[in-house]
Amino acid sequence: MNSMQVWRRCGATALAILTLAACAKPVTAAEPATFQIHIKPVTGSKPQADALEVRWTLDLPAGSDFDLTAPITYAGVEGVADRIESLSARDGSGPITFTIRDDPPHPGGFPHFRHWTAERPVSGEVEVAYVARARSPGGRGGPPFDLRASGGGLSGAGSGFLLLPRGAATSRSHLSWDLADLPGGSGARTTFGDGDVQIDGPPSRLMQGWYMAGPFGHYEGAGDSAGFNAAWLGRAPFDAAAEMAWAADAYAYLGEAFGYLDPVPPYRVFMRFVDGAPCGGGTALGASFMYARCALAEGETAPSPRETLIHEMVHMWVGGIEGPQGVTSWFTEGLTTHYTRLMMLRGGLDSVDAYGAHINNSAQALYGLAAQDMTAQEIVAVGFADGDIRHIPYHRGAFYFADLDARIREQSGGTRTLDTVLRPMFEGRQAGEIFDHAAWITLVSAEIGPAAQAEFEARILRGEAFAPHPNAFGPCFARRDKTYEIEGRGPVDRYEWVRLTDVPDDLCRNW
Structure with missing residues (x-):
């Protein structure tokens, strides 16, 4: 499945699926971002990370209206906004309180949202903090946008955990991570890059990317496959590194066969193997996709999802x-x-x-x-x-x-x-x-x-x-x-x- 988003290349309209990673830059001190977001996976009382602490700041003109939004349901994934807890917001005048309004649900499970509207105008630097809980097993299935725990880490799409300012017109975001609660050797990888990155575009662009943090396995392409990489959380029921090498070669072939994206954009595969349904499916976002399936018992194996791998990568060209x-x-x-x-x-x-x-x-x-x-x-x-x-x-x-x-x-x-x-x-x-x-x-x-x-x-x-x-x-x-x-x-x-x-x-x- 492909995202329903109409993709845009760093602010210029382009209906072709384009690499969002190409719109991300390594963080440097010389390029401060107006919208700054910090994410910390946390374990609480459990040994497994089960939530993200999210904190962000945004500079607004004096007397601005201020609205926040998060999905209630996003492409069949239910309860995203319900899993947002401990919300706090403040500006130079003190705490900000909100009136909450829900969109009417879409009968087919397509996106509808919850809106938090500030009860007074805000000014200057606004800081928002909240906790996004991982989804527990159970409920209706759908594409793997939801935030799920597996393999000692967390993964999902921005649409599965982000509460963002509605209509913010900043042109760049600075994403940073704190991995202190995760096991040793953990990393953070997103559609936009590894670790701390700058991302061109408004905050809403962050919704259209995959996020993974934890002790993930990884594959990095080389030679003709340079720019292709993959990361996975949990035990894969097939040889993940070997299958990602196959996928890297297949991606290079697709670039030659379709021909019109030259050079072929870098590409990122994310895979997660979770305990308990819903857990199946694959979905593309930009030049990346997430493959999800239920974890199998130790010693059990399953064939590689090669048709799914090709399908999701083909979305890059079909658009x-x-x-x-x-x-x-x-x-x-x-x-x-x-x-x-x-x-x-x-x-x-x-x-x-x-x-x-x-x-x-x-x-x-x-x-x-x-x-x-x-x-x-x-x-x-x-x-x-x-x-x-x-x-x-x-x-x-x-x-x-x-x-x-x-x-x-x-x-x-x-x-x-x-x-x-x-x-x-x-x-x-x-x-x-x-x-x-x-x-x-x-x-x-x-x-x-x-x-x-x-x-x-x-x-x-x-x-x-x-x-x-x-x-x-x-x-x-x-x-x-x-x-x-x-x-x-x-x-x-x-x-x-x-x-x-x-x-x-x-x-x-x-x-």
């Missing part, structure tokens, strides 16, 4: 499209799903048979679901309450793009592909051009004709079933009719894909 919250998943997740399996095939990162299995897994996840024809708006309303329904746009979108690729190839006599159509769009979006649903319709209509808009609205927005082009998945796989037995709905006639064994693997990989 996003502007549109209503949640409705854009057909692009951000559907196109990423399409390119995840295609890049694994082309790059020799997976077998041809595995590619076919991924296609049919998508077919089962979509065609075997009673809710397969829900509209995009209906899916948003369900949101994080049902993982199967929330993932419909991943599979629906991937089939839409595979079908489109085959049709572009057919209509152009093989001179154009989805790759060649998207490359100029990616480059224009990175340069700041608006890319929304209207721009998409214009783009695709130029390739397949005026019916493109009606097809998009029917297939993507209204959820109407369609038969992907017979060559949607290349020359090695044939579409075949299949009946799916669906509990509560009965049989539904849809499709599966079968390997044509007389076509060599090399031809399959060149699609």
